[in-house]
Amino acid sequence: MWEVFKITVIALAIILPVRYFLIQPFFVKGASMEPNFEDGQYLIINEISYRFSDPKRGDVVIFRYPQDESQFFIKRVIGLPGERIEILNGQVRIFNSEHPLGFVLDESDYIPGGIRTSGEISQSLGLNDFFVLGDNRQSSSDSRFWGILPRKNILGKVFLRAWPPQTLEVFGELRYSN
Numbered sequence: 001m002w003e004v005f006k007i008t009v010i011a012l013a014i015i016l017p018v019r020y021f022l023i024q025p026f027f028v029k030g031a032s033m034e035p036n037f038e039d040g041q042y043l044i045i046n047e048i049s050y051r052f053s054d055p056k057r058g059d060v061v062i063f064r065y066p067q068d069e070s071q072f073f074i075k076r077v078i079g080l081p082g083e084r085i086e087i088l089n090g091q092v093r094i095f096n097s098e099h100p101l102g103f104v105l106d107e108s109d110y111i112p113g114g115i116r117t118s119g120e121i122s123q124s125l126g127l128n129d130f131f132v133l134g135d136n137r138q139s140s141s142d143s144r145f146w147g148i149l150p151r152k153n154i155l156g157k158v159f160l161r162a163w164p165p166q167t168l169e170v171f172g173e174l175r176y177s178n
Contacts, residue, residue, distance in 0.1 A: 026062050026072065026158075032134035032141065033060070033074055036110055037161070043074075047156035054081070054151070055130060058110075060158040063132075067146055069153070075142050078105065079131025081151075084124045087144065090116025092133075110135050119144045130154070 079085040084095040134140025
């Protein structure tokens, strides 16, 4: 009995900190990130990296929904702190210190050809704000509808799709050509 108790305590001492501070499982619910992440897929999110660095454009993040923090959402980071995001004529344009006249965001790596971003918006972001969009722009509740995402709501970024097995994939950093 003593051996079982010791093994249980050691296992909990290892598993609990990993589960609550380093990585966390997440199930995709809904179609807002299709075709890249589909309903029912099992993801592992990296919680530690954002303790040392900020989210980058293109990161797929899990966060607490700003209008109901008991809900978790998955979206892609589009706009970074201090930028202005403009959606017009189906295109996402980013204005920042490097591009004061703005640039059209090339999203061809994760949005199928011909899909355009609906809506007309111009949103300036504060120093702790992010603008997020779902990859399935026609079926996504995102920053176009409920506004900015505060930094404090972001839990981590997707780094592994673990289920179903045929979709197993490790995600790295997305590189934009802009």
